[in-house]
Amino acid sequence: DHPAAHVTVLGLRRRSFGRNGKQKITTSDSKKEKMALRLPHSLGLPCSPSSSSAPRGKKPLRLIRYSTGNQMVPSVDARKLVLEVKEKLETEHSDLPIGENGRDDDDLILWFLKDRKFSVEDAVFKLRKAIKWRKEFGVSELTEESVRNLYETGKAYVHDFLDGQGRPVLVVVASKHFPGRQDSSENEKLCVFLIEKALCKLPKGKEEILTIIDLRGFQTENGDISFLRFLIDVFYYYYPKRLGQVLFVDAPFVFQPVWQLVRPWLKSYASLVRFCDAETLRKEYFTEATVPTSFKD
Structure with missing residues (x-):
């Protein structure tokens, strides 16, 4: 289902997880100098994830050339597959x-086709489950x-x-x-609400x-x-x-048993995880003006 993966671990104190996998990752100055975009702080849901990056009815479906690993796959007729x-x-x-x-929903169908490498049967199976769950x-x-x-x-915010x-x-x-x-069900509702809210800001x-x-004080x-199992299933299924990367910031020693239990569930998705400290977060992911308030010096 997924390519082989690895976990990049850096910024941890030695007493937490040691130095295994420690790797220095830097970000180019040009990336740091990108202009920040101020976003509205409204808690409402002005859009849906399926239309956030491709307005419904405005983006025509077309022939798509995609790759699996290092192998390029011939163009596919997206419109034909969506209709199928x-x-x-x-x-x-x-x-x-x-x-x-x-x-x-054409946009939703196309997204799941991409996720399933344009296999109609696989996309139908996963879409049925996802649409039923949403309802x-x-x-x-x-x-x-x-x-x-x-x-x-x-406890959580966009x-x-x-x-x-x-x-x-x-x-x-x-x-x-x-x-x-x-209440666990209320936690799950907040989680899904905020995922939807974040996707609406794409x-x-x-x-x-x-x-x-943020694991400080954990x-x-x-x-x-x-x-955590619910969160993993939500993003996968x-x-x-939609999840580009997950940063575990300043993980304390007591978090290690939790990670050891959770990591096998992630499988190749573990490649999205990075352990880092607050300083790394500030320097590599934000500017001084855009870093979350709780992570400012």
């Missing part, structure tokens, strides 16, 4: 909803009011600015997550978001394996290829 998937969904899964993010979870019904209680704790690569930024403050005191031509897990009572 749409027809199969209508014939075999007519009970699925239609409309935006439904079984007749049962009530994604379209999530509102500012429905997540307000947990949102106001500050940052006002894009990162240095022009990606929306989702920040999770692990020390404010208390699975023993907070600039034209961008397709992925950056997630920052204690054993903040650990939540069930929620329902928001494929």
Whole structure:
């Protein structure tokens, strides 16, 4: 399903994870000098992820040339494949909803075709599961009011600015997550709401978001394996290829057992994970003006 992967680990104190895999990664000055884009801080959902980078009805489907690993694959007729998937969904899964993010949503179908390397059968299988989940979870019904209680704790939010690569930024403050005191279903709703919100901020031509897990102050009572499993499944099954990178910032020693349990579930997606410190975050991913307030010097 996925290419071989590796985990880049840097910036950790030796007492946490040692030096295994330590690698220096730098960012060019030109990347750091990109102009920051100020984004609205509204908690509402002004758009849907399927239309954020390709407005519905405005971007024509076309022949697409893509690659798998180092091998180039001949151009495919995207329009033909989208229609084929749409027809199969209508014939075999007519009970699925239609409309935006439904079984007749061209943008959504094309995205899942890309994720499944343009295999119609594989795309249909994954789309059926994703559309059904969206309906049962009530994604379209999530509102500012429905997540307000947990949102106001500050445990997670979408940052006002894009990162240095022009990606929306989702920040999770692990020390404010208390699975023993907070309802798990409410945590899941907040998670999905913020993913949708971040995807709605995708600039034209961008397709992925950056997630920052702030582990400063993390204690054993903040650990939540069930929620991490939910988060992994959500990105793999329902928001494929939307996660550009995950930064675990200043991971303490007590986080090591959690990581050892979670890492096998990630499989090749572990290549998206990077351990770093706050200084690395500030220097390589943001400018002085755009870094999240909690990470300023």
